[in-house]
Amino acid sequence: MNITLRVWRQKGPDDKGRMVTYQVPDVSPDMSFLEMLDVLNEKLQLEGEEPVAFDHDCREGICGACGVVIDGEAHGPETTTTCQLHMRSFKDGDTITVEPWRAKAFPVIKDLVVDRGAFDRIIQAGGYISAPTGTAPDAHAMPVPKADADRAFDAATCIGCGACVAACPNASGMLFTAAKVTHLGMLPQGQPERQARVIKMVNQHDEEDFGGCTNIGECAAVCPKGIPLDTISQLNRDLLGALASGRTE
Amino acid sequence: MIDLYTEGDPIRDEKAPDGPIAERWDKRRFGAKLVNPANRRKLSVIIVGTGLAGASAAATLGEAGYRVTSFCYQDSPRRAHSIAAQGGINAAKNYRNDGDSIYRLFYDTVKGGDFRSRESNVYRLSQVSVEIIDQCVAQGVPFAREYGGLLDNRSFGGVQVSRTFYARGQTGQQLLIGAYQALERQVAAGTVEMNTRHEMLELIVVDGRARGIIARDMVTGEIETHFADAVVLATGGYGNVFYLSTNAMGCNVTASWRAHRKGALFANPCFTQIHPTCIPVSGDYQSKLTLMSESLRNDGRIWVPKRTGDDRDPRQIPEDERDYYLERIYPSFGNLVPRDIASRAAKNVCDEGRGVGPGGLGVYLDFADAIKRMGRPAVEAKYGNLFDMYQRITGENPYEVPMRIYPAVHYTMGGLWVDYDLQSTIPGLFVTGEANFSDHGANRLGASALMQGLADGYFVLPNTINDYLAAGPFEALDENTPAAKEAAESVRARIDKLLSIKGDRTVDSFHKELGHIMWDYCGMERNEEGLRKAIERIRELRDEFWRNVRVLGTNEELNQALEKAGRVADFLELAELMCVDALHRRESCGGHFRSESQTEDGEALRHDDEFAYVAAWEYTDAGQPPVLHKEALEYEYVEMKQRSYK
């Protein structure tokens, strides 16, 4: 296949950035999207042009490093990560537009690479269970109903890619935050800190320049891990409960 | 072989306690000096790496009150490659009441490692395994559970007990997220300072002690000097020396290799694990290989056509024209033989010209019988996510057409030499997780790397590093300390050199060529002639790299080609040492198969009289041959036997 790419090039955080068009000939349908970018980068370097920078690491859809907006959709036309998208989802002669995540909370560093440090800071605010090493009781001391364990697991599969933020018209990080609140809140071990956790995480979310959630649902539609929208309802219930009980932190 | 290496004095693990094996870890903990909690604030530790081994150590040492500075090359500590582990984590809980015990896990691991690991270390690993599961559950790791609410277990990697804990096909992810959250809790508490998008490029050694690192800020290019009282490397494995592997794209040997050049011995570099069930290569643009969980071998049957060059649709090939070669050669273990054996058998049938798929480098993993026996819904429930992943990558539907699989490089048992305290031969430099060589001998059992990473980070290092730190804090240093200045200068000079060559070939083209050399001559089967050829070709390639590599752009920006160039430069040095190690070990053991050393029916043949030792290599100046130090291995508890899976 022959593909025309329109790629966002931006030299650094302060550069204005622009779209640049490249031709990528001889693309195999079995290539992953990132392998197609590798081919482009090899070609660019041999022509003396700097390669396009993009984040990636595992290339198996689990580390959450990759992620670009392809033809206006976060991670492209399939519901998967960019690294697991294959060129067989496109046709010979297609023109494909590639841009970085666009959100105030995720400033562009270079080309397609953005800074998602805000997600780590939301976790720092309360996305954990305080269990210092060595203090744990036997793993079977506290059984967990299978249904709760499964729901916790489903929420815990979030890979922190940020597609939810990129897809949201408000650039809200609520699905990411809700996934963690749900994961820890479904487990008995997570109960002691449940109220404090949701308040602290939501406060941090708001401080990070993410937009508010208005229940549009674009986030869940692009989420490569299928984090369900109802985690946000759970977050809202937990938050109301915590505030109603008079907690501020 | 005198031209390729010289032999130095033997080496011993001075920290290993003696006495009954079950009491050794207690004995060492009791013997280790402690640091008063009030003094811990004054002691600083650098931890490079935030995978299971690094994140768990950073969280635990932070909780204990030390001042920790952590580094990773990704944009978040949560993305370390531990995240990709699928199958599970072993622990001797004996929740199944199926005869498991600490002793049995110890026994299986020593035997699985083909008698090239230390009994004391492996026993400790088995002891600590029990506490890991407790710790992870307390943190909220959502392991698979049964309807009664208790934890589920499965059997994994050909062992006869069910001791593997798992979280669907995402065990590594869930364990790492647990450790990551504990780490971020300490970041919030101010005990851990986290540096993401930072790459360690040099170790600082002052007066014989590891005292810091030089790291490059990968966004600004700034070359930073960081000091501490001790340095921990938890930087993962070096499988990417083969270019194609199941490792993440950024996995590298740089941190370990830089430490090696500064005096840390590198042990058993040639011990590489090749995993039998990966998705085959589809073209030369391929950038990495994807593992399909080993659990597939529980129900899938592996076969190739009996006739060479049979390119019929597999569904058209009748039963009696198929060769279920593992079931044929290993009737008692069948499709569940250990990884190294399954991998080599696949290579053999492909070498005979009976491989399937593009290039003839693949074998079938067929679920038709399983679907008939269990029904499609049951197969879907058990393996659905793996089948989906296969279909996404290959475009083929494994419910209809048998999967194609082929072995791929997966794990490196070799790594920096450490003693029982996990300290390298440089005082103050500790090494944990896949980066060290310690517990798996010549072959690692499934679900044991996650166990080792967390054992090292949560429980071992936090009980041994105190013995070293008790003598600190050490002398305060600044950037003008000659050793630090020299280290920073050498990093700058190397970067300048890489940027100034302006040659004709990209970094990737060198890396790919190196990968081919390693796969062909230092892969699943090795022999003297091939290894000698490989060494010659690696030297030529390294020489060309430093004359002809093209790295565009500058240091003072995010420059991914520059990052990669530094890593490939180090792989080009490591590769030679791997071949020398493989050449000197004229026996077959575990993942290391020398074609000159096999039984009449083609099985690996160990030579315990000559090679029951750890090969620990010392770096000498560039161009000088490395020096071999042997650490003798003794087996008091497990009798040394040739493995047999027939």
Ligand SMILES: Cc1cc2nc3c(=O)[nH]c(=O)nc-3n(C[C@H](O)[C@H](O)[C@H](O)COP(=O)(O)OP(=O)(O)OC[C@H]3O[C@@H](n4cnc5c(N)ncnc54)[C@H](O)[C@@H]3O)c2cc1C
């Ligand atoms: C696909 C796959 C599946 C697996 N499945 C299993 C399984 O089911 N069970 C099992 O037990 N094992 C499994 N393994 C093996 C296991 O996952 C790894 O051995 C283990 O996770 C390694 O952990 P680690 O902490 O040592 O290193 P890693 O998790 O690789 O972490 C390395 C860290 O070091 C950092 N780093 C590296 N170099 C530098 C540098 N120069 N400067 C700064 N930072 C650096 C990285 O940023 C990263 O944070 C699997 C491995 C793979 C590849």
Ligand code: SF4
């Ligand atoms: S919720 Fe989904 S889209 Fe958002 S970060 Fe997590 S995995 Fe990515």
Ligand code: FES
């Ligand atoms: S590169 Fe890891 S999820 Fe895509």
